[in-house]
Amino acid sequence: MRFFAKFSELDSALIPKGVKRCSFQCFLVWIGILHIPLMVGVVATLMCWGLALNVTYLNNNFPFGLWIAADLGVIALGAGAFFTGFLRYIVKIDELKNIVNFAVVVGVICYAAAQGILGVDIGQPLRGWFIFWHANVHSMLTEVAFCITCYFMVLCIEYFPLILENRRIYKFGFPHGVAHHLHETMPTIAAIGVFLSFFHQGSLGGVPGVLYGRPFAFREGFLVWPWTFFLFILSAIACGPCFTILITWITEKFARKRLVKRNVIDILAKISGRMLALYLILKTIDTLYWVKVAGDVGSPFRSFYANQPYGYWVLVMELGILGVIPAIILLSTKARQNENLLILACLLNCAGIFMNRWIMTVQTLAVPVMSFDKFISYHPNWVEYASTLLWLWLGAIFISLTYRYLPIFPQEKELNPY
């Protein structure tokens, strides 16, 4: 009991001044609850490493499945970090300083998840470093690996000053100085992050776009970059801020208080809406051009949607329900200010991006290319779901710890005086 009291005392000492947090017991229960599904994910991951990938529903027809789609998806959702940093430090939208820290936290989780999931997905995880050592400069995946690793380091550097700003650490001179200097160099770090992010978001688009043996995914393009390279950058920029808004909203619901002012959220939502609208226009042009080009190589448009579950509804869902509807909501000032509509738009936008990444990877493999190929469908099994969702639970724990001990919401005190 005395031991517990000691920890409780330490916990109180670490909580930022002037803000209220739940009791230590309550926090422990919450973290304990999160560990239940997390353990299921750990077991699934260990099964993949220990028993090989035959424990999944992946097969020779579907070498890519949920893991790759999730990888591409979380990296797009994590784009809120670099884009908010870009708007805050380079475009100089000052209000965004109130959410940029949290965007970095979300970014760290997303990029850690992408690398963690890839570590399970590859057949020989101990050889993962071959991608750097024997790098093939012509492969889009090489570019992705290099840029993601470098950008993850950038995110860690961006997150580091937040740790140093913890009440107990900040009072010492050296960490205080380091945090101060890191804050001063943040525009440069943000610029490096933007540069790296543009490349890896684009390269992820290039991953399916260069597959000229798969007419469903293949796109022509500019120099060595297929059009999907540019579309992936734009779609990530369009959905990243929405994901940051969504996670902020969820955190507010759990914390039972406002953490960020509405005008800050509104700026992100408005920019996200404009980017989404631009993306939808370009995506529509790309789709129309793709119909023509694919037809020229003997793959009529109808053949791509001839087999359920990948019928025409996929197009309607991706571009219409999960594209046009959130774009309209986010572009309308009145709709945006309605919190329920705003959250609905963010949800639809994020789901649309995930669906796009699934289509560009899994549907690409499902569409038969040889005329005598049989259509085969794929759905993930529990091992794939659990090892992917593992990162959701880890992310929740990471946010809980960060929110409890670090001053990540500068407006919290002002919005919740006590």
Next chain:
Amino acid sequence: MKEVHHKGHGNEHHKGHGRTYKYGMVIDLDKCTGCGACMVACMAENNLPFRKDNTNDRLTQNFWMRVYKISNGRPFPDSEICYIPRPCQHCEGYDHHHHTPCVSVCPATATDYSHETGIVSQIYTRCFGCRYCMAACPYHVRVFNWWDPKWPKGMNKYLNPDVSVRMRGVVEKCSFCYHRLQRARNKAYVEGRREVHEDEYQTACTQACPAGAVTFGDLINPKHKVYKLKDSPYAFRLLEKLGTNPKVYYVSTKDWVRKAGKVFLGNEGRG
């Protein structure tokens, strides 16, 4: 997209510093009976593992040579079937792509297109199993080792010592029995020759085919049988329009077979 690339040019044979070859295959579909001897020979020659009760598992059982059965979809008495043996197509890629679909995507340079032999190789010990090459190949040629390789007790004594067994978690594919080329080259070297004769280097599937449907050789050497066979008016290659530029040719006098092989028809899933 460009039309057929390999069609006989003897002068290509002496390009570059050394002698270049373009090993390829011509498969006469009118002769193929679908017996599967090529598949069995390939598995035995290349040490492909198999699992109990896995005969009908086309999704995780690995084949380097796979025989597809196709039909013209017409009712009796017009019904016709055809068997299509499918080894690796050893694609060269056309000029504007400059690459084999699976080779350029590999992030760890674990696969390579040899401009000396025209063979697409796979380095098993360098592959880390990302499977991007599998996604890039429209022919489903590349397969992944989902399990650790195991053979029934005693059968490991019959493994081919010239071919390494592959560990779980890596991708593998047909190599046109490259180890046989190495053996033939060694023999030629010992005998003081620089040229490997046509009959000295033949793949296991070619030799196993009881109907003589598979012919293997150098596509740009006028002395080899494949040189003429590939120029048949009935010759075609799978998915020619995509620009993969494969080195496996098929011959069929049946129009519907040629159509089914060349292009994507668009009526899949409609029975």
